[in-house]
Amino acid sequence: MNMRKWVTSIGGAVLFGGLLWSIPAYAANGELIFQSGFEGSSTRSTTSAQIDDITGTDTSKLSRNNWVTDLEDHPQVGTFRLYYESGNTGDRKAEIIQESPTNTNKVLNYWLKNATTPDSNFFKGRIQTDIYDDASSNQESLDEMYYKVRMKLDSDVQQLETLQKKISWLTLAEFWNQPTWDGSPKPFRITFGLNKDAPSVAGESKPLYFHVTSENYAQGVGYTEVWKYDNKSFQVQYDSWMTLEIYYKKGNNTTGSKGRFYVAVTPEGGSRQVVFDIYNFTHNSTDTNPRGLSHFNPMKLYTSNEVIDYVRNSGTGNALQVQWDDFELWNGWPSLYEAEAMRVGTTSGDALTDSADTSCSRAYCKILSSNAPGDFMNLFASVPKDGLYDVKVGVKKWTNRGQFQMSIDGTNVGSIQDHYSSVPEYTELTIASNYQLYAGERRFKFYVTGTSSTGHQLGIDYIKLVPKN
Known part of the structure; x- marks a missing residue:
């Protein structure tokens, strides 16, 4: 977690750890901010009961590979952490582990067995990476952001295709232009994840598919949908890597100022497919002076007890699991390649x-x-x-x-x-x-x-x- 060691800036230089570093105030648009495959000295550690951190340097990457000095100390990032909300390691955990007993490649593994967080008349479970503005340090928000990450859904997740109910939220990533929890006046979020239709007849299996939705939030009103889309043509893979590419651009629905939300997925050994390319509001539709992206969860696993319990009860030792690898974060479309x-x-x-x-x-x-x-x-x-x-x-x-x-x-x-x-x-x-x-x-x-x-x-x-x- 970022302890924010730099204290001031002088022209194009930053005073950091007592030394004057000649670095830009923020990355040029389209420049790599950070990358890691969870190798080298990348280490997860426990910060508190519901928060973990990752520190260290991924020596498999030659640059922009330190979790603190490159990611957290970047002027447009702020704080990085792993967040659970409730439970203990018997209920949920994120670990840096070998991909398999025979493959020494390191991955970030999410394991979610029990839903322990109450929410009105049900429970939910959560594991997520937070990249959040640090309120004490006045970050520049990201008007554009692109990230790339490999994701592998465990075969246990496929059990959900036989669930005899609709799945309306299994979140894999979320993006906030003003969050709900810090008193911001006009919150807005984009949620990307997996949905499933209810079976037409008893015993019928239905495939999971990618879904994205955006919502305004107002006190006393709650969430109001702005737009939503499904992609039922892409075949979701299990026990096989899918490379996600996600791009966000701040904007509205007016020609010349349109926001954009874009997702492409490349299945292992397959062709790259654009699953969403949406030009519309990417901030609260009533906000005439929006910030950029200030809070987002690029690797997330968040859903209801109904989903978590079904996977757990489908077989001995089963749990909802997702692996992540080769995370890259860019300021806009990648354009500068070191x-x-x-x-x-x-x-x-x-x-x-x-x-x-x-x-x-x-x-x-x-x-x-x-x-x-x-x-x-x-x-x-x-x-x-x-x-x-x-x-x-x-x-x-x-x-x-x-x-x-x-x-x-x-x-x-x-x-x-x-x-x-x-x-x-x-x-x-x-x-x-x-x-x-x-x-x-x-x-x-x-x-x-x-x-x-x-x-x-x-x-x-x-x-x-x-x-x-």
Whole structure:
């Protein structure tokens, strides 16, 4: 949990832990804020009876991988925690564990066996990650936010298809533009999760499907629906990873100012599918001066005792379980990809290093120690949506640099770029404008064509994809 160690800001610098750090006031739109696969020293610890925390550094990621300094200390984030509301570890728990006895990959596992929180005439159970504004530190709210996470529903969850009743809420994520619990005047929430229709005849099974709804809240009135959508065409997977991508943009239902809520799901081994793409209010529809996103639960498991009890009673040892992995949080659509954090594909075999350099973005550049024309490296980036993009590359020019041609998925893009400079020069090259890219993992190849000096090395800082539509 964030104990907020920095105390003041001075221009573009922040006084943190007694040192002056030269960092931006907030991430550039489309920049990675934080990422973790729950590896390295990522550690869950108990803070109080109903609150846990995760701290440490995920060393499987090369940057923006510390749960405190990168996530909680970011000026647009605030506090991170795991929250349960009630019960004990015999009723519910979140743990960082191996994915399976034979797979050492670490995951965040939610286990929900008993509903212990009273709510009018029923009980409910909850496990959730909170990313909430810290009231003591005046965060900048997120007018745009994108996150990506892998989710695996345990096979026990599939038992719900045989429940002989409708399921109207099994929440997997929730987003608040002004919450209900802090006295905000115009609360609003978007809830994403799983629903199920009631059987038409006795004994009939019905599949779970993705559902999203938005609601205003007013004291004395309660919740009022603004919009809602179902997606019954996507086949929900069990015991298999699904990659969720969720995008939020603050706005209303007026042309030119529309809000947007977007969800894409990629089943393991399958094709990416956009399940929701909604242009409408993403704040209270009566709010003429809304904040951005200030409180959200990107990984959540929240439902009624009817759902929890049915799964528990369907077999010995059963419980409602969900695994999470490879969480990424971005300020807007992903557009700035740090070279040191990108997946590396094939290379020409020359040494490839992440070189520490405080003048590079996030203090690293990727150096290919190429020595002849024909040397190359491939880097991969996940593009979140189809569209036209300006393609830019941040580089460190120097005396030992060569010339390169960039290609995307095997097609040359732009002209040959000269990487030489008589002094270290950190610059951004525009490779192409209004270039069509498609959603999914794209391959960016840097191919050495020659040199204007005597060296052939490449120094790549980042790739920037600026959406144009």
